[in-house]
Amino acid sequence: MIRAHNISLSGREGQHRRTVLQGINIHIEPGEWVALTGANGCGKTSLIRSFNGLNTPSGGSLSVAGLDLRLPENRMAVKQHVQLVFQNPEAQTVGSTPFEDIAFGLENRGLERERMIARIHEILQQVGLSHKAEAEASTLSGGERQRLAVGCCLALEAKMIIFDEATSMLDPEGRSDILELAQGLWQAGTTILWVTQRMEELAASPRIAVLGKGQLLYDGSPRSLFYTSELPENLGWLPSPAVRVGKLLQKQGWPLHLLPLTGQDLEELL
Template sequence: MGIVEAKNLLYEYFKRDDEGKVTGIETAIDHIDLSVEQGQFISILGHNGSGKSTLAKHINALLVPAEGSVTVDGLDTSDTKNHLSVRQIAGMVFQNPDNQIIASVVEEDVAFGPENLGVPTEEIVERVERSLKSVGMWKKRTHSPGRLSGGQKQRVAIAGVMAMEPKCIIFDEPTAMLDPGGRAEVISVAHELNKKKGITVILITHYMEEVVGSDRVFVMDHGKVVMQGTPREIFSQVEELKKYRLGVPQMTLLADELRKKGLPIPAGILTREELLNALCP
């Protein structure tokens, strides 16, 4: 059984008017099945409002299914007793770097998770050191988060999750508010944690370039999983992706245009190297 299993998951919420009267029911997650194996790096793509963040919150037990079930490492998230364990096993990094750092000093923020879990003092100190080193922020441990760059703040947030010793980290659009440098920082840390520490990564994003290195990609639209496969399989369907308000990486797009002009270029080009090799073998 996988680390994260969603079966027939449904989540609805009430739409209300100005007076708070219910005017309708919105379906944010529409009968989703999802299975993630321990150690995988998976990506969930979708436009704004496609339901991908709602799905993420289910894996962390911040939301519980209205119908169907979600289990994390065998624990059912519908059971309130499991919530703390679920959140410890599947940590979450959010979009806005400023709104998820609780303390005013980097190391104190990283300690927040283990403190909540009741970890003994000496072990907290060790965990804080280990996690800050794993994201390359150990040198800044006594800094105030306010003086860090966006990418650095997100790395602190990742360290804060790592200090809870999770098996899985869900990244909920961690790069949406960052500049290109910051984006690259965060994505490379995610890959490193996945490779070196065996952390299962679930990356939610709408930047196509970021999903290229994943094992598996899920595309969401209107609360449903509409496409899934390896990045190559997904990106070979350029027109289909456009239909879901998504683009494809630049090189994939160029390869596609060239193919339309009659050049014999294989489908599913993802990187510059691949296109270069296709053009001059």
């Protein structure tokens, strides 16, 4: 799905240019779930905007869904395959109702009306908003707006969805709903890039990529990151309760594959 080789990106700061990304190498296969993390200003947003054709790398090579993004014509075409769900739920709504919001993308694709209406209802049901089809968008909760944003991505038949800290402005129930929805899409074959700074969301991911000052500092399993790497401590991360217990077990000689990562792991262990 993504082949990034030694990509770099420069940005303008006043009259000077600064390096935003440097020497990024990352491959993401179709159907993978990868969590991307790093401190504010580390380059996460610049990187994912490159994957969606919104940023043009100044060096290296980048192909997404088989499209070489060094070619201008592919930077628009890639949006048919890769969609973004942003941090702010209110910034993504264009229609006055969920029905109209999803219809917007389908109308732009020239879908015939009967087929379009059937598709809208199918998508609303998939994201759990059938009962809110004609509700005013302004009355939706943050979690419902994020589900609607996911529905708009599904309307465009995205092969990959990038969630850019999509749960950061939601309450615990809303975060759980969006994470569960994303996991269901992943299990159905959609490639997911999950951008987050929440330790519990990282720990539940099969693969984690860590950015720092525009460079890829880590790309691998969560157990190796939390239990064999000094990176979390160096970055000042506060470990989750499950990992804190796991650290104690690790000192007692427990093998790596048994150490807990999530609250569910810890519950099963106890």
